[in-house]
Amino acid sequence: MPFQPVSRLEDLTLFNKLTEEEIRQILKTARQQHIQAGEFYFMQDDPAEAFYVLTKGKVRLTQFTADGQQILLRIIVPVTPFGAVALADHETYPVSAQAVEACTALVWGKTVLSQLLGRFPQMAVNAVKIMAEHVQEFQQRFTEIATQRVERRLARMILRLAHQTGVKTPRGVEVNLPLSRQDLAEMVGTTLYTVSRTLSQWESQGLIQAGRERILILHPHGLVKIAEEET
Amino acid sequence: MPFQPVSRLEDLTLFNKLTEEEIRQILKTARQQHIQAGEFYFMQDDPAEAFYVLTKGKVRLTQFTADGQQILLRIIVPVTPFGAVALADHETYPVSAQAVEACTALVWGKTVLSQLLGRFPQMAVNAVKIMAEHVQEFQQRFTEIATQRVERRLARMILRLAHQTGVKTPRGVEVNLPLSRQDLAEMVGTTLYTVSRTLSQWESQGLIQAGRERILILHPHGLVKIAEEET
DNA sequence: CGTCGCTTTGAATACGGTCAATTTTTGTGG
DNA sequence: CCACAAAAATTGACCGTATTCAAAGCGACG
Numbered sequence: 001m002p003f004q005p006v007s008r009l010e011d012l013t014l015f016n017k018l019t020e021e022e023i024r025q026i027l028k029t030a031r032q033q034h035i036q037a038g039e040f041y042f043m044q045d046d047p048a049e050a051f052y053v054l055t056k057g058k059v060r061l062t063q064f065t066a067d068g069q070q071i072l073l074r075i076i077v078p079v080t081p082f083g084a085v086a087l088a089d090h091e092t093y094p095v096s097a098q099a100v101e102a103c104t105a106l107v108w109g110k111t112v113l114s115q116l117l118g119r120f121p122q123m124a125v126n127a128v129k130i131m132a133e134h135v136q137e138f139q140q141r142f143t144e145i146a147t148q149r150v151e152r153r154l155a156r157m158i159l160r161l162a163h164q165t166g167v168k169t170p171r172g173v174e175v176n177l178p179l180s181r182q183d184l185a186e187m188v189g190t191t192l193y194t195v196s197r198t199l200s201q202w203e204s205q206g207l208i209q210a211g212r213e214r215i216l217i218l219h220p221h222g223l224v225k226i227a228e229e230e231t
Numbered sequence: 232m233p234f235q236p237v238s239r240l241e242d243l244t245l246f247n248k249l250t251e252e253e254i255r256q257i258l259k260t261a262r263q264q265h266i267q268a269g270e271f272y273f274m275q276d277d278p279a280e281a282f283y284v285l286t287k288g289k290v291r292l293t294q295f296t297a298d299g300q301q302i303l304l305r306i307i308v309p310v311t312p313f314g315a316v317a318l319a320d321h322e323t324y325p326v327s328a329q330a331v332e333a334c335t336a337l338v339w340g341k342t343v344l345s346q347l348l349g350r351f352p353q354m355a356v357n358a359v360k361i362m363a364e365h366v367q368e369f370q371q372r373f374t375e376i377a378t379q380r381v382e383r384r385l386a387r388m389i390l391r392l393a394h395q396t397g398v399k400t401p402r403g404v405e406v407n408l409p410l411s412r413q414d415l416a417e418m419v420g421t422t423l424y425t426v427s428r429t430l431s432q433w434e435s436q437g438l439i440q441a442g443r444e445r446i447l448i449l450h451p452h453g454l455v456k457i458a459e460e461e462t
Numbered sequence: 463c464g465t466c467g468c469t470t471t472g473a474a475t476a477c478g479g480t481c482a483a484t485t486t487t488t489g490t491g492g
Numbered sequence: 493c494c495a496c497a498a499a500a501a502t503t504g505a506c507c508g509t510a511t512t513c514a515a516a517g518c519g520a521c522g
Contacts (some may be wrong), residue, residue, distance in 0.1 A: 104236025131362030146420025
């Protein structure tokens with residue numbers, strides 16, 4: 001499963017095959033940036049000037065279409081890198097990154113980055129790996145949305161989110177993100193109404209318990225079945 | 232527009248900022264591989280062992296879903312790299328690459344690649360850029376399919392293909408690819424029937440002329456309007 | 463306690479999918 | 493060169509999923 005957040009900075013793919021000492025040196029070149037809920041790290045189409053690693057808080061990555069529609073591509077939780085396009089030259093951010101709560105991130109500016117890539121070529125190789133994972137994820141999500149119906153896509157998304165941020169509770173796995181029906185709809189490419197109906201149905205089947213911006217998975221296996229079963 | 236094929240090898244993003252001499256050295260380490268129509272360069276989920284640059288022919292990149300459905304992610308034409316995941320360690324191909332006609336490609340195996348990346352760190356940076364473009368393309372296509380209806384998606388795809396491989400003829404721009412209705416359907420995430428109906432409608436409006444595995448764009452502006460207009 | 467935002471639910475509708483039958487095109491072999 | 497088979501494309505009828513619009517319910521928070 002791609003984009004699993006890691007718990008320690010040193011475990012980031014970006015630092016693969018680097019020594020503790022090298023990682024320490026790289027980390028020293030970062031600055032810390034705190035931002036408030038609602039603020040943006042960057043906006044879609046801005047020149048990609050910095051690369052981030054989120055260490056605290058939650059960040060939404062969204063993309064707007066020409067006609068003003070919006071889709072939610074991902075929720076970033078600690079510790080996960082974002083804005084990796086900045087590792088390439090002369091790119092613009094393909095998404096906007098907005099803090100959903102107070103956040104802290106490590107930031108490397110463009111010039112620092114290119115120095116780092118010069119000194120630690122392995123970082124570039126690691127960056128390729130990160131990007132490769134992104135490509136895979138989106139190719140797969142593209143394929144999914146092109147071939148699967150809403151119910152299945154939603155089941156997959158919820159399982160994915162549970163995997164990413166789920167916390168075990170006595171009654172089941174809770175998705176620890178404040179996601180509205182609208183947010184979920186934007187993630188799977190449907191409407192908030194269809195999401196609401198689907199969740200209600202699952203709730204009546206005892207699979208989940210849904211609340212306001214909250215989902216508790218009572219019976220994961222049931223969801224998996226919906227996500228994978230034939231037809 | 233990402234993935235524009237280039238006409239000369241030296242213009243590949245992969246070779247950005249390298250000298251003629253360096254490029255020559257890199258090219259010397261490639262071997263040439265010819266394959267027949269129908270054969271595969273690699274299959275989805277195979278370990279990514281080589282990176283390719285197509286110099287002759289046409290290659291289809293497809294992805295299968297668990298339940299056997301298939302979608303066509305891209306048609307590769309010369310000169311375009313594919314299988315770039317091999318530039319990252321320990322990845323598997325996310326797609327299958329099948330020759331649609333007799334093809335020639337330059338091939339770099341995994342071990343050669345990592346030597347090259349060591350000698351020419353700039354190549355890794357360039358690879359990041361390539362991957363970044365892929366990510367952008369698929370994020371955008373994902374957003375499109377999630378928010379736009381079939382007619383618009385199809386219009387966009389045809390314009391994209393025309394941009395990529397279109398050849399001017401006295402009567403209009405011809406998409407120079409043997410794409411069946413089924414192929415187009417797989418690319419935009421719909422059925423061959425809907426594609427057929429939509430093309431017929433456009434034909435009756437004088438926008439295009441459609442034939443068996445052939446599309447001639449008579450009135451590009453009309454398509455652009457469908458691709459971009461509000462609502 | 464009232465307002466605001468999120469959520470639910472119903473009814474009507476439309477877009478696009480499915481299935482079946484037919485036509486057109488292409489390529490092949492006699 | 494023609495005839496025939498195979499593949500691709502078209503078209504119609506029907507139907508189902510998901511969207512749209514409207515209205516009402518619920519919960520959080522000042």
